[in-house]
Amino acid sequence: MYNPRNANTSDRMTAPIIVDTAEAEVLRALRLRGRISRTEISNITGWSKAKTSQEIRGLVDKGYLVDVGEGASQGGRKPRLLRLNNGLGYVIGIDIGATSLELALADVGGRILQRRYETTDVRLKPEIVLGRCRELIGEMLDAQGSRPGQMLGIGVGVPGPVDFARGVLVAPPLMPDWQDFPIRDFFKEFFPSVYVVVDNDVNIMALGEQRTGDGANVDHFIFVKIGTGIGAGIISNGKIHRGSDGCAGDIGHICVDKDGPICRCGNSGCLEAMAAGPAIVEKAIQAAQNGSSPLLSQMREANGGILRPEDVNAACREADQAALEIIRSSGQMVGDVLATLVNFFNPSHIFIGGGIANFGNHLLVSIRQAVLRRSLPLATTRLSINFSRAGADTGITGAVALASEYLFMVEDGLHYSF
Amino acid sequence: MYNPRNANTSDRMTAPIIVDTAEAEVLRALRLRGRISRTEISNITGWSKAKTSQEIRGLVDKGYLVDVGEGASQGGRKPRLLRLNNGLGYVIGIDIGATSLELALADVGGRILQRRYETTDVRLKPEIVLGRCRELIGEMLDAQGSRPGQMLGIGVGVPGPVDFARGVLVAPPLMPDWQDFPIRDFFKEFFPSVYVVVDNDVNIMALGEQRTGDGANVDHFIFVKIGTGIGAGIISNGKIHRGSDGCAGDIGHICVDKDGPICRCGNSGCLEAMAAGPAIVEKAIQAAQNGSSPLLSQMREANGGILRPEDVNAACREADQAALEIIRSSGQMVGDVLATLVNFFNPSHIFIGGGIANFGNHLLVSIRQAVLRRSLPLATTRLSINFSRAGADTGITGAVALASEYLFMVEDGLHYSF
Numbered sequence A, B: 001m002y003n004p005r006n007a008n009t010s011d012r013m014t015a016p017i018i019v020d021t022a023e024a025e026v027l028r029a030l031r032l033r034g035r036i037s038r039t040e041i042s043n044i045t046g047w048s049k050a051k052t053s054q055e056i057r058g059l060v061d062k063g064y065l066v067d068v069g070e071g072a073s074q075g076g077r078k079p080r081l082l083r084l085n086n087g088l089g090y091v092i093g094i095d096i097g098a099t100s101l102e103l104a105l106a107d108v109g110g111r112i113l114q115r116r117y118e119t120t121d122v123r124l125k126p127e128i129v130l131g132r133c134r135e136l137i138g139e140m141l142d143a144q145g146s147r148p149g150q151m152l153g154i155g156v157g158v159p160g161p162v163d164f165a166r167g168v169l170v171a172p173p174l175m176p177d178w179q180d181f182p183i184r185d186f187f188k189e190f191f192p193s194v195y196v197v198v199d200n201d202v203n204i205m206a207l208g209e210q211r212t213g214d215g216a217n218v219d220h221f222i223f224v225k226i227g228t229g230i231g232a233g234i235i236s237n238g239k240i241h242r243g244s245d246g247c248a249g250d251i252g253h254i255c256v257d258k259d260g261p262i263c264r265c266g267n268s269g270c271l272e273a274m275a276a277g278p279a280i281v282e283k284a285i286q287a288a289q290n291g292s293s294p295l296l297s298q299m300r301e302a303n304g305g306i307l308r309p310e311d312v313n314a315a316c317r318e319a320d321q322a323a324l325e326i327i328r329s330s331g332q333m334v335g336d337v338l339a340t341l342v343n344f345f346n347p348s349h350i351f352i353g354g355g356i357a358n359f360g361n362h363l364l365v366s367i368r369q370a371v372l373r374r375s376l377p378l379a380t381t382r383l384s385i386n387f388s389r390a391g392a393d394t395g396i397t398g399a400v401a402l403a404s405e406y407l408f409m410v411e412d413g414l415h416y417s418f
Helices: A009-014 A021-033 A038-045 A049-061 A126-144 A183-190 A201-212 A271-275 A277-289 A294-302 A309-317 A321-345 A361-374 A391-405 B009-014 B021-033 B038-045 B049-061 B126-144 B183-190 B201-212 B271-275 B277-289 B294-302 B309-317 B321-345 B361-374 B391-405
Strands: A065-070 A080-084 A090-096 A100-107 A112-119 A151-158 A195-200 A221-226 A230-236 A349-353 A384-387 A408-411 B065-070 B080-084 B090-096 B100-107 B112-119 B151-158 B195-200 B221-226 B230-236 B349-353 B384-387 B408-411
Touching (some): A021 A038, A021 A408, A021 B021, A038 A080, A049 A065, A100 A126, A112 A391, A126 A151, A151 A391, A183 A195, A195 A201, A195 A391, A201 A221, A201 A230, A230 A321, A277 A294, A277 A321, A294 A321, A309 A321, A321 A361, A321 B230, A321 B321, A349 A361, B021 B038, B021 B049, B021 B080, B021 B408, B038 B080, B049 B065, B090 B126, B100 B126, B100 B391, B112 B391, B126 B151, B151 B183, B151 B391, B183 B195, B195 B201, B195 B391, B201 B221, B201 B230, B201 B391, B221 B321, B230 B271, B230 B321, B277 B294, B277 B309, B294 B309, B294 B321, B309 B321, B349 B361
Parallel strands (some): A151 A195, A221 A349, A349 A384, B151 B195
Antiparallel strands (some): A065 A080, A090 A100, B065 B080, B090 B100, B221 B230
């Protein structure tokens, strides 16, 4: 349990818990690894045994860490393991998609204790969508039998460009009513003691991949979401790279064809306009109409004149040549852009997620071929390009991770860092 | 002076000096800011006054820091300032270009005390070029009246792709004989107690821009070198991003035109093959031959049939339309690639350096126009694109910075980090 003897307890709980750099190092290692021994902490920090013991005692006294008993022996005495004190409270993750809403209540270590899922429409006013989130949070806290003050932080992922420092959406094409809406204040009005962190949907997927997926312990990776739009979350040196204005990873509007169709951003030939879900559907409708795919034409009639990306996927499984060509073309365009980013960023892994990601190997092979064709050998020899195995859960685990990521912070006078 | 009472002094001096994470935090702040007060250290680390004093006392006792007297008052008592102890020893920076060699001897704070410059040819065997470096280091140490063991580290910048972890060049197009040559061992054979850090020329320019140029205190920037080749150095969250294989920033081989000329890398239409120095000269020769630029034709005859990039620059200054078009076209291609990288990476600054960078405003304006046309507004509103004002010194100050960057390190069991 949180130790109330510490000075400024209530103040500190209204913001992230402020720690010093040494404490932050220990807490960061714990958060990433779950459980950790004193020897491991000593290895990570370079501290002597005595200093390690002293720092850990301080963190246990403050109620941040607990001793969880003995781990497996490495040959000698069994090491005593430490983990974050789950009694500190709860964090909430919220993953807002274009058409769905997912919430989770988790302990500070990131273990999800409750989940809620509903359909929604982000074109609605933020008060409506976030108001529903607030109700669902209340439900989960009640079901948990939680005391006020036990909810520490909220991590929110939204499908649009976020000014991370201010925690607001900036010119979001899918949800214009949300422009500059004060998401933090909206929650803090009801839950005054929490901190609220807002980030875009792809950054939280990258965090989720790092916390619970194959991105664990990977220093440099790119998570690419392909769905209605296309975006990337970037991990550099083990940390999210958000860039100077918080909009790093916005790869959907990279130009792939100067003579291509006009994008909703106003430029022509953007990757998103040419390779994402709507472009795939558009090409499938053409193939259905011009006779190059009797199968797609048949599907469209059966669907009442409508085709969805899933239909193109189903046609691929039937080896429909037009459908395969559409998917390969999307894969190649995504791969051409990734080839540029691989030369520039030199990641060891690229994870592909989002609604179009489960379109199977034709998409993946086309992406890989394009990257290998256009990137330098040194950058691709050890490069792995795969679908994210964490799948649909990446978003919600990432939203929870976002909330716990900022639980402990170092204040350096100018800004927080962790 | 270095305090010999510390345990393992001689061992530690054979490698970077191993410190713990708290000490590293203080040393990092000192290295970036030069001089710093106890209050500033306390603000950065979040430590109490008592803990700050204790850590600083430890670092002073070990001989890493010295007290340099009083700074300017901020209203109250004048603060006592600390800096790195220059008595610790010297570091050497080596900046190897395609045709030149520059060395500097500096104190651990990065102040350059001696410099040497010579022409060379990196197509020569590494034993010859590095052997000459070894002689010049010896000369500088003698001139400094240095004792053995006072030279702590060497930072080396080379014009080719570097596997940073191994400290060797990998498939370097300019200098094939250097492939996998053990640069570290070559120096350590003569100077057994030093550590040697090898990086590519553009990364050290980015470091130099960060240490002594306008890149100081900038969290996210890209340094672009345009010369015989084109490459980038990347700073993410205040640190060099080298990528998974150490080859991040290799933007010269990004495709700008699938139907473009074949590059020395084997692909077609690489940025470097279309926009760097040799491509500029190639186009200038065409303009001289096909009559579109009588001025370039005249220059070529006066030069004995040869044209250099500088001639194209001179023709631009005379408002020669063909020359201007050549430079604008290069700027546009560089800008198109940077637009992609701006969307992906969202830097706040782009610095342009290298031999072609002093080609004035026509180049800069074309680059800016292309970036603004193709990047998203959120990413460009506050983006600054300028020539590096640090100019030709960026390389050698960066090589010195590279050497001092790795002087103090935290060993986390697996690898060093700072």
